[in-house]
Amino acid sequence: MHFNDLKLIIFDVDGTLLDSERIWKETLGIVGRTYHMPYLEEQLFARLVGVSGQEEERIYKEVLDPSIRDVFVSEWRQLANRTIDETVPVKVGSHDFFQWVKKQGLQLGVATSTHRQETEYRLKKANLWEPIDYVLCGNEIEHKKPHPEIYQKMLEHFHLEPDQALVIEDSSIGVEAAYRANIPVIHVADLIEPTTQDKERAWMTCKNLKEALVYLDTD
Structure with missing residues (x-):
């Protein structure tokens, strides 16, 4: 799968960008x-x-x-x-991934179930806040993951179609939310091994952000 029309990469936070x-x-x-x-x-x-x-x-x-x-x-x-x-422990590869996204001229979104106050404080302390174009948090939506609302609203904000975005998630519930929003998702499993269903729903399963970035950078 090639992302010729890719305009936006959306990151989850806990377990994806932060080792929380x-x-x-x-x-x-x-x-x-x-x-x-x-x-x-x-x-x-x-x-x-x-x-x-x-x-x-x-x-x-x-x-x-x-x-x-x-x-x-x-x-x-x-x-x-x-x-x-x-x-505020940062996952290895988070900063490099952010730099790559901006270097490619892509939009960078964050979609998390955590409330805005905690999210903003932690991402700022981790020096991850500045490159982000839009953040959507758990207290700003009606339905939490695995409901697709948070990802649907991200697409609405950027005026994009699902195939113009890519989601990076660590949990099965996050993968399901992206899948239900019809957005391709890379599953970077954190503490819980991906299930068979996770692997079927995800476009790709990676061990860490560095592996995902290497693949995207050579795709």
Whole structure:
């Protein structure tokens, strides 16, 4: 597949540009152990990657005892967000990919389920904010991923057709959102291995951003 008409590359943030999913997983283990539930780091985290809103709350209700659920989730979120804000770990290849996008004369978009305040702060601290042409965040849409709304709105903003864009995503839910928006997607898997369905839906599956960039730069 060649992208002769490519005008826009859209990046997810958590797990794609920023190595924040790893911190969410590690801090889940820390809080889980304080509640004598060390198994949560593996069992719960995998189910929550890319999930937000009502589905996230449903999983919490299913897994966590109601007597500690709200406090547990609150402690975990506070620790994870504080750690991410302090360190803002950038994925290897993020800066190089951004530079390549602008060098090619392409538009650069960011579509994330995270709220704008956190997104803007972290991308600025990571020195990734300046090249971005448009950012759309979770508190600015009605339906979260895997609903295609966030990617449909990105296309509307740039006045483009789906085949004029390319999405870079790390999660199955993000891949599904791009797929449902009919936009080609490169799946750069983070902590969770891609499923057979992910591979079928994605135009390409890569181990990291550097691999994806090498392929695009020689395509």
